[in-house]
Every structure is written in structure tokens, then in C-alpha cells.
Amino acid sequence: xxxHTLKVKPQPFRYGVLIYAVCACATTTGIAxxxxxxxxxxxxxxxxxxxxxxxxxxxxxxxxxxAAFVSVGSFDFFFVPPVWSFHVSDTQYLFTFFLMLxxxxxxxxxxxxxxxxxxxxxxxxxxxxxxxxxxxxxSIAVRNEDISRVCTVxxxxxxxxxxTLLLPGDADETxxxxxxxxxxxxxxxxxxxxxSGEATYxxxxxxxxxxxxxxxxxxxxxxxxxxxxxxxxxxxxxxxxSIERVHYVEVAHETQLRMEGxxxxxxxxxxxxxxxxxxLTAIRGMxxxxxxxxxxxxxxxxxxxxxxxxxxxxxxxxxxxxGVHLDLQWHALDEVVGSALxxxxxxGRRVVIDIPRDFPLVELDAALFERVLANxxxxxxxxxxxxxxxxxxxxxxxxxIHLTVEDDGPGFPPGIEVESLxxxxxxxxxxxxxxxxxxxxxxxxxxxxxxxxxxxxxxxNPHGARFDITLAAGDPPAIDREDPV
Numbered sequence: 001x002x003x004h005t006l007k008v009k010p011q012p013f014r015y016g017v018l019i020y021a022v023c024a025c026a027t028t029t030g031i032a033x034x035x036x037x038x039x040x041x042x043x044x045x046x047x048x049x050x051x052x053x054x055x056x057x058x059x060x061x062x063x064x065x066x067a068a069f070v071s072v073g074s075f076d077f078f079f080v081p082p083v084w085s086f087h088v089s090d091t092q093y094l095f096t097f098f099l100m101l102x103x104x105x106x107x108x109x110x111x112x113x114x115x116x117x118x119x120x121x122x123x124x125x126x127x128x129x130x131x132x133x134x135x136x137x138x139s140i141a142v143r144n145e146d147i148s149r150v151c152t153v154x155x156x157x158x159x160x161x162x163x164t165l166l167l168p169g170d171a172d173e174t175x176x177x178x179x180x181x182x183x184x185x186x187x188x189x190x191x192x193x194x195x196s197g198e199a200t201y202x203x204x205x206x207x208x209x210x211x212x213x214x215x216x217x218x219x220x221x222x223x224x225x226x227x228x229x230x231x232x233x234x235x236x237x238x239x240x241x242s243i244e245r246v247h248y249v250e251v252a253h254e255t256q257l258r259m260e261g262x263x264x265x266x267x268x269x270x271x272x273x274x275x276x277x278x279x280l281t282a283i284r285g286m287x288x289x290x291x292x293x294x295x296x297x298x299x300x301x302x303x304x305x306x307x308x309x310x311x312x313x314x315x316x317x318x319x320x321x322x323g324v325h326l327d328l329q330w331h332a333l334d335e336v337v338g339s340a341l342x343x344x345x346x347x348g349r350r351v352v353i354d355i356p357r358d359f360p361l362v363e364l365d366a367a368l369f370e371r372v373l374a375n376x377x378x379x380x381x382x383x384x385x386x387x388x389x390x391x392x393x394x395x396x397x398x399x400x401i402h403l404t405v406e407d408d409g410p411g412f413p414p415g416i417e418v419e420s421l422x423x424x425x426x427x428x429x430x431x432x433x434x435x436x437x438x439x440x441x442x443x444x445x446x447x448x449x450x451x452x453x454x455x456x457x458x459x460x461n462p463h464g465a466r467f468d469i470t471l472a473a474g475d476p477p478a479i480d481r482e483d484p485v
Contacts, residue, residue, distance in 0.1 A: 017059035018066055024055050025070040029078055041079055048075055049107060056111035064112050068105045127231045130158050134235055138242040142249070147242050151214065155235055159228060161218035165239070166201075168212065176201055177213050184210045190223045202232070204240035211243040280307045301345040308343070308378060309439070311371070324450035326368065330361040330476060333394055333403070339366075340373035348386045354393040361476040362401060368447045372455075375440035376405045376467050383465070384409030396473065403469040411463045418457045 028051040032044045048071035056064025077084065137150040148165040156163040166177050176194065180187050180201045188197035204212040214236060224232065283303040290296035334355045341351065380390050384407050393404045412418055422441050441457075448455040453471040460466045 017063040020059055021055045021063040021067040022070055024051055025067055025074055028071065029074045032075075032079065036079065044079065045075065048072075053107050053111045056107075056109065057115045060115065061109055061112040064109060065105060123227050127227060127234075130154075131231065131234050131238075134158075135238055138238055141242055141246065144243065144246055147239060147246065151239065155214075155239075156216075158231065158235070159216060159218055159224065160220045161216055163217075164215040166213040166215055167243075177215075180213045181210050188215075189218070202236055204236060204243060206240050206244045208244065211240055211247065214239060280310065304343070304345065305378065308374065324368070324447060326365040326450055328363050328365055330363050331366050333359055333362050333401075336362075336364070336366055336370055337373060337392055340370045340377060343370070343374050344377040344381060346377065346381050346390065349381065349384065350387075350389045352389060352391045354391070356394070356396075359394060360396065360473065362471060363474050363476070364451055364471070365447075369451070372444040372447050372469070373405070375444045379440060380405070380407045380409065380465070399473050401471045401473050403471070404466065405469075406460055406464060406466040408460065408464040411459050411465050412457075418459065421457065422455075 025048075028047055032047050035044055035047065052064055052067045052071055055067040134150065134154050137154055138147060141147045141150060144165070144167060151163045151165045166173065168181055170177075176187050176197070179193075180203050184203045184205050185193065186200065186202050187193035188200045189195065190200055198217065200216040200218075202214040202216065203210050204214055216232075280303050284300055284307070287296045287299040287303060290299070334353070337353060337355065377390065380388070384390075388407055388409045391404075391406045391408075393406075395402045412421070422445050441455075445455045448469055448471075451471055453469060456468050458466045458468070
């Protein structure tokens with residue numbers, strides 16, 4: 001919307017119409033002189049009244065009022081005895097003059113009001129037609145270039161000038177344009193900001209933000225009148241809404257393409273992962289038939305690692321489409337941790353588990369939470385040396401359970417944002433000999449958040465990687481532990 005700072009052009013008074021009114025009365029006087037040869041003096045009065053009405057209709061209120069006084073004066077001077085004088089011989093004519101003046105003024109002002117209303121209605125109709133044409137063209141615009149074309153072809157001629165649509169980031173963006181975009185206020189000609197400018201810069205603002213600037217360059221001098229201001233406000237709002245509509249259409253289109261891409265990717269991942277599970281199971285079975293030797297163990301370990309990646313792919317595709325479905329039960333945390341450790345080959349790495357013996361039960365989906373821990377342990381196995389130490393700690397703090405998985409390896413690569421590693425297919429180093437597709441941490445966070453908890457990562461002190469899991473403690477049932485023998 002255009003604020004009050006845009007100056008409105010005052011309507012100048014046209015003194016020429018007063019001369020036209022006097023000339024019309026003079027002409028009427030001559031016609032009345034001819035009519036007196038046929039009609040009585042009382043009938044000639046109506047000619048003067050008709051002149052007042054016509055003058056008011058044609059030239060407005062002031063001309064009509066002047067015509068009323070001039071008509072009464074002419075009637076008295078030229079036709080009422082004694083003629084050629086304003087002296088009245090019969091006092092009854094005074095009442096006639098007064099009544100004639102009142103009737104002339106009233107009818108003239110009524111006629112002038114009808115004229116003004118007719119002119120206003122015609123102007124409103126023209127503005128409505130112009131606005132409808134602009135709205136029709138903007139409604140079919142599907143790009144910003146189409147809106148810019150409407151501004152140039154349709155809007156400019158309405159204000160006797162040229163209009164240009166300026167959008168954020170355009171090559172021809174000026175300091176004035178940036179100021180209007182940042183402040184959402186008009187600038188340039190006919191405004192309080194840079195009034196000496198040759199063009200007027202109007203913000204195209206919506207409820208969300210200022211989408212662009214409409215630059216109006218007029219060839220005529222003087223500010224806009226009230227009707228043009230009203231039309232410009234409406235056009236300004238229509239253009240702003242059209243730009244916002246095009247923006248959200250583009251966003252919706254990009255979102256649809258992204259959703260289609262995600263759906264296709266998930267379907268492809270699910271198909272490929274499903275086809276890999278059977279040969280991986282066969283490889284692990286044949287490796288176990290080779291006996292207990294280093295080659296067989298290496299084959300089994302690599303096959304197990306690949307199988308975890310396949311399971312991660314399947315789970316990611318399933319959770320993307322169906323969400324996370326939990327089978328919540330009360331479990332002992334140390335048992336879940338121990339089960340996860342058995343699924344990961346840690347080599348010669350030292351594992352330290354610090355979970356109090358009287359630690360309460362935790363409500364979780366054991367299979368999915370085991371997957372979370374297995375992914376964290378597998379990361380430690382892939383990115384730490386064989387003599388590293390893996391420490392697992394659990395603590396009960398208030399109404400939450402804190403589980404920490406920390407290693408003393410080299411830690412995260414320098415210069416990388418740790419939080420970015422939780423994105424799908426994100427890895428610390430793009431080109432690396434370490435196997436993996438970058439789904440483990442993203443999948444783990446999604447599972448933990450489905451439990452109502454949080455998973456975060458940080459750099460260890462002085463080195464290493466640290467993962468913190470926070471879960472709600474809930475109201476665990478009491479457990480009976482056997483006394484040690």
C-alpha cells in the first residue's frame with residue numbers, strides 16, 4: 001500500500017469558466033430581447049433559469065452561481081422598467097428578483113452536483129475497467145517476466161508514463177531500489193524521500209515481505225490526482241500479490257519435483273537393498289564354512305558391515321515413506337548395549353562400559369535402538385585406530401536418561417560442521433577409502449527423535465568424537481535383581 005507520503009495533486013480552479021458563464025448570460029439576454037416581441041416578461045424568466053442550469057452542468061458550481069447573479073442582474077437592467085437601470089419602479093419586482101435568484105442558485109447547484117457525480121462515476125468506471133484489464137493480465141502471468149511485461153504495456157499508459165518492475169538481485173538495482181526494498185516505503189518524485197528524483201519508486205509489499213519495486217517515470221509535470229493515487233494503490237497491490245503467487249508456484253513446483261525425486265530414490269534404494277540381502281547372507285554363510293582363519297573372518301566382517309549398510313538403506317526408505325513405528329517395551333539398557341556390541345566387529349579396540357548396576361529400565365524399541373548403537377559403534381570402528389578406546393556411559397539425571405558414546409580417536413575432520421553429518425548421505429570426507437554411504441547418523445537421529453529424545457555430536461577433549469543420547473526416563477517398573485553369589 002502507498003502511505004500518505006505520496007503527494008496528491010490539488011485540483012486547480014479554472015477561472016476561464018467564469019468568462020464562459022458571463023458570455024452565456026449575454027447570449028441569453030440577446031435571445032430574451034427577441035422573445036419579448038412574442039412572449040410576456042414573466043415567460044422570459046425561464047430562459048435565464050435554463051441558462052443557469054446549462055452553465056452549471058457544463059462548467060460546475062462556481063460558474064452556475066455566477067450565472068445566477070448575472071442573469072438576475074441582466075433581467076433587471078435590460079427588461080424590468082425602468083430599463084437600462086438597476087432602479088426598480090415596482091417593489092414587487094424585488095420579491096421576483098429574490099425568488100428568481102434563489103431558484104437559479106438551487107437549480108444550478110443541483111445541476112452542478114449531478115454533473116460532478118456523473119464525472120466521478122465515469123472516472124470510476126474508467127479506473128475499474130483499467131484495473132480489471134490489469135488484473136486479468138496478471139492472473140495469467142506464470143513468470144516474473146510476464147508480470148514485468150504487464151507493467152510496461154498496461155500500467156505505464158494509465159499514468160502517462162513508463163513503469164518498470166525491479167526485483168531483488170536484478171542487475172540494474174540501484175541504491176534507491178535497495179532502500180525501498182529494505183524499508184518498504186516509497187521514494188523519489190512526489191514523496192518525502194528524494195522528492196527531486198525523476199522517477200517514483202513504490203514498494204511491492206505483501207504480508208510476508210517486500211517482493212520488489214515498481215518504478216514509475218511520468219512524462220507530465222505535477223503530482224498525481226486523487227483518482228490516480230487510488231488506481232495506483234490498487235495496481236501496486238495486484239502486482240505485489242502476483243509476484244508472491246508466482247514465487248509460491250515456483251516453490252510448490254520445486255517441492256513437487258523434490259518429492260518425486262525422493263520417492264524415486266527411496267523406491268530404488270529399497271529395490272537394490274532388498275536384492276542385496278540374499279547374496280550377503282549367502283556370503284556370510286560360506287565364510288563360516290571356511291573355518292576359523294583370518295580370511296574367513298575378514299570376509300564375514302565385511303559382509304556384516306555391508307549388510308548393516310543395506311539394512312540402513314531399507315530402513316531409511318521405509319521410514320521416509322511410512323514413518324517410524326515403535327514397539328516400546330521396558331528393557332535393561334546394559335543388555336541393549338551388549339547386544340549392539342555383538343553385531344559390530346571392533347577389532348582390538350578397548351571397550352569400557354560404565355552403566356550402574358542399579359540403572360532403571362528404559363522404555364524403548366530394542367531392535368531399533370540397537371540399530372542406533374550399532375551405527376555409532378560402527379563409526380568408531382571405521383574412523384579410529386585399532387588400539388583406540390570406546391567408552392559407553394549412562395547416567396540418570398532428573399527426568400532424563402543420558403547415554404554417551406565416546407572414543408579417543410582422531411575425531412571429526414577439521415573445518416567441518418559437526419551438525420551437518422546428521423544429514424542423509426553426508427560424510428566427513430567425500431572421497432574416502434572408508435566404506436559407507438552416510439546414512440547411519442541420519443537414521444540414528446530419526447530413531448532417537450521418534451523415541452522423544454535427542455542425538456547430538458561434539459568433538460572430544462582433547463580429541464576424539466562424542467555422541468550424546470537423551471531419553472525421557474518415564475516411570476520404569478521396579479526390577480528384582482539376584483544377589484551375587
